Amino acid sequence: MRKKVRAGRSARSFAVLGLLALLGSVLTGCGTPPRAVTARFAALSATPSPTASPSPSATATPMPSPTLAPATATPSATASPTITPTPTDTPSPSPTPTVTATPTPLPTPDGTPRAARAPILLYHYISQPPPDADVYRRDLSVAPELFESHLRRLCDDGYQVITLDDLLYFLTQGRSLPARPVILTFDDGYADNYTNAFPLLQKYGMVGHFFIITDFINEQRPGYLTWQQIAEMAAAGQRIGAHSRDHPDLRGKPVDYLVWQALGNGETIAARVGQHPRWIAYPSGGYDAQVIAVFRSAHYWGGLTTRQGATHRSSNIFELARVRVRGSDTAEDLARLLKLDW
Numbered sequence: 001m002r003k004k005v006r007a008g009r010s011a012r013s014f015a016v017l018g019l020l021a022l023l024g025s026v027l028t029g030c031g032t033p034p035r036a037v038t039a040r041f042a043a044l045s046a047t048p049s050p051t052a053s054p055s056p057s058a059t060a061t062p063m064p065s066p067t068l069a070p071a072t073a074t075p076s077a078t079a080s081p082t083i084t085p086t087p088t089d090t091p092s093p094s095p096t097p098t099v100t101a102t103p104t105p106l107p108t109p110d111g112t113p114r115a116a117r118a119p120i121l122l123y124h125y126i127s128q129p130p131p132d133a134d135v136y137r138r139d140l141s142v143a144p145e146l147f148e149s150h151l152r153r154l155c156d157d158g159y160q161v162i163t164l165d166d167l168l169y170f171l172t173q174g175r176s177l178p179a180r181p182v183i184l185t186f187d188d189g190y191a192d193n194y195t196n197a198f199p200l201l202q203k204y205g206m207v208g209h210f211f212i213i214t215d216f217i218n219e220q221r222p223g224y225l226t227w228q229q230i231a232e233m234a235a236a237g238q239r240i241g242a243h244s245r246d247h248p249d250l251r252g253k254p255v256d257y258l259v260w261q262a263l264g265n266g267e268t269i270a271a272r273v274g275q276h277p278r279w280i281a282y283p284s285g286g287y288d289a290q291v292i293a294v295f296r297s298a299h300y301w302g303g304l305t306t307r308q309g310a311t312h313r314s315s316n317i318f319e320l321a322r323v324r325v326r327g328s329d330t331a332e333d334l335a336r337l338l339k340l341d342w
Helices: 001-027 032-042 136-140 144-156 164-173 190-204 216-217 227-235 255-273 287-299 331-339
Strands: 116-118 121-122 179-190 209-212 237-243 280-281 302-308 312-313 318-322
Touching: 116 121, 116 164, 144 190, 164 179, 164 302, 164 312, 179 190, 190 227, 209 216, 209 227, 209 280, 216 255, 227 237, 227 255, 237 255, 255 287, 287 302, 287 312, 312 318
Parallel strands: 121 179, 121 318, 179 209, 209 237, 237 280, 280 302, 302 318
Antiparallel strands: 116 312
C-alpha cells in the first residue's frame, strides 16, 4: 500500500515538474504571444482547444485596404462546390483514426475591411545541404545556426511571432495584434523541421506552422517527418497545416480530384494529430479560383501562396503572400526583407 502511495506522489511530482519546465521555457521566449502559453497547456489536455485567441501586447490600427493585384481571380461566394469525394486516382490507405477532430467554423467576419502588415516567412529545410545537393536543395536549405541567428534577430528587432489564426481574427473581427507581428511557416514536412527547427522554436518560445504532405508521411519516405514527431510537435503548441496529399499542381484539376486532396489531407491530419488543419499552403504556390472554392468548402480558414508580399487584406485570406527565406540569407538580409513590401 505504501508503495502505491509513493508511486502516485512520484507521478504527480513529475507531472508538476513537467508543467513548470514547459511554463519556464515559454515565459523566457521573446517571440511568444500570451496565447501560446494557453495553447501549449491546452495541447496537454484530452480535448484540444482550437479556438484559443491571443492577448497581444500591442494594438495594430486597421489600415486602409491597399490595392494589391492578386495572383489569380478570387472566386465568388457561389463557387463553392458540394463536397462529395470521388477520387480520380487510387488513394493511399488512410490511417485508422485514433481521435475525433472536427473542423472549427471560420470566425464570422464583422464586415469591416482591414489590412495588416505581418510578414509570413517561408522556410523549407533547416539543415546543411548534402555535398551533392542540386541548386534547388541548396537554395531551400537554411543551416540550423543560421536559422537561430534569424530567430535572435527577430527578438532583437522587436518582432513578435504570432499565428495565422491571430492574423485572421484581426482581419475578420479587429482583434488586436502586436506592433511588429511576424509569422513562421515551413513547407513540405522535412525531418529536419523536427530535429533542428522544433528545438530552436521551443528555446525562443516561438510557434511555427508546419505544412505537411500526408501521403509522403504515410509512405514513411526518408527525409520526411513521422507521425510520432508531428504529434509531439503539435502537443507542444506547434501548428500543423495541409500541403496536399502528394504535392501536385492543383491548378486546372477537376472538382472531384481537388476534394480528394482537400479532404484526404485534412482528415488524415485530424485522425493522426487530433486537430483539423485550418490552413492550406498550396503546393509550389499553384492555385486558381476552383482550388480556393474547394478548400473553402472543406472548412479551411485560408490559403498561403508563394507570391512575395507582407500586407494582407480581409478580402484575400485564401491568397496570403509570403516572404521566401533562402539558404544564403543572413540575419542582416532577413532584417532587410522584413522591411520590404511588394
